[in-house]
Amino acid sequence: MRFPRVKAEHRPFRTTEGTVRIGGEIYGLAAEIDDPGGWVWAALSLLDGRRGPEAVAARLIVMFPELSPDEARGVVDDLVGSGYLEEATAPPPRGLTPREVDRYSRNQAFFRGVDLVPGHSAWETQLALKRARVVVVGLGGTGTHASWALAAIGVGRLHCVDPDLVELSNLNRQLLYTEADVGRPKADLARERLGEANSDIVVTAARHRVTGEADLRSLVDGYDALALCADEPRGEGIRVWASRACAAARVPWAGGGYNGPLVTVGVFDPPHGACYECVAAAEHAHRPEGGIPDLGGPGVTGTSAGISGHLVAQAIVSLVTGVPEVAPGYVHGINLLSPDHHVYARHPARAGCPTCFGS
Structure with missing residues (x-):
């Protein structure tokens, strides 16, 4: 992903036990992540669709000097690979007409929440249905x-x-x-x-x-x-x-x-x-x-x-x-x-x- 962001349906929050929960409860897909150092929460806050994974990892190193470059990139890669993030600027794939994009917009919102395939656009699910x-x-x-x-x-x-x-x-x-x-x-x-x-x-x-x-x-x-x-x-x-x-x-x-x-x-x-x-x-x-x-x-x-x-x-x-x-x-x-x-x-x-x- 070039500019990943957390899907709106899976907005994270911090629990009183010091963990981070990501994944909408309504979808039954929530994951709870131990985060004693605050690295995960910081990374999720930075993953807002305005910067790429490398830039997020670089910011983490500045915020947490104890993190090595490999550890910082590992935190970001794990989050990007979790399926709870999406590409901020991903357009509908070729194969769907403007009429179909309008018609199936509510489908897209549903599939965005339930599809946890990393890097997968919800529009790709709609295209699979069309085929x-x-x-x-x-x-x-x-x-x-x-x-x-x-x-x-x-x-x-x-x-x-x-x-x-x-x-x-x-x-x-x-x-x-x-x-x-x-x-x-x-x-x-x-x-x-x-x-x-x-x-x-x-x-x-x-x-x-x-x-x-x-x-x-x-x-x-x-x-x-x-x-x-x-x-x-x-x-x-x-x-x-x-x-x-x-x-x-x-x-x-x-x-x-x-x-x-x-x-x-x-x-x-x-x-x-x-x-x-x-x-x-x-x-x-x-x-x-x-x-x-x-x-x-x-x-x-x-x-x-x-x-x-x-x-x-x-x-x-x-x-x-x-x-x-x-x-x-x-x-x-x-x-x-x-x-x-x-x-x-x-x-x-x-x-x-x-x-x-x-x-």
Whole structure:
């Protein structure tokens, strides 16, 4: 970095214990640094975007004669490499139009806070989204909210798949449809409505029912991630198909849904974490009465469907950009009726699993 400064979201402060805390508490990314000599606090004060690392190190040597040049530069280098700093004068990267810079300015502010890759501009995350290709399977409660969120955030190409027509009972939760749409194909409507929501992306659609692993393997070919939002066939069938098809195609995926007030999402990308079948098997062994909850069913509101879809969308953003960096291979969720009931399951791959380790 030429002129680094602390990101506004991570403004540091000194604690009564003599340490320095940097990293916004709201982001859950705070780091606490021992600073008995006051060097770190002084360096952070000097890292204000008006001077380069060498100049900051030189000032530290003047302020603290006990510091050697190597020690002073080490303090500065550690802070610059922490991810809490940004380049003061970094422009948006090439590849984003002025319209897109304006449109996604709030995205940029979000990514700036959560991206701790040293020297990484939050605009680079937006550019990665623009280049991303995501297929959404299932355009019901979870899928309409997930696809809208992915379109709004700027995923460059979305392919939406669903075989069904809109029914009146869908309208309590399925974001993209209105009363006038009853009887019309969901896929066609999704293409139309998402294109209206963001004309800077490409939206395609297909009326297609997934009937096996081969279907999913064909659908994910050429895409960067799968958002699995379908709940048919019931049970684990379609998730097992997705797990195997995506592993074979080396495509990461996230699948989510609801079971009454319980809302969950699973995120998978072997070998970077266990596959769905390994996590499910471990959960069944750990909790034979339950295991991973079944998804779907009649008990759903706009709230539970919306949370489900947005959890899936957030997982997809992480998978295609690496921001925030979260290792796949887990299921998590919440119970809307019990604030203290959180779902989190992460397990190692089973020995010899053909999905995780290849056949």
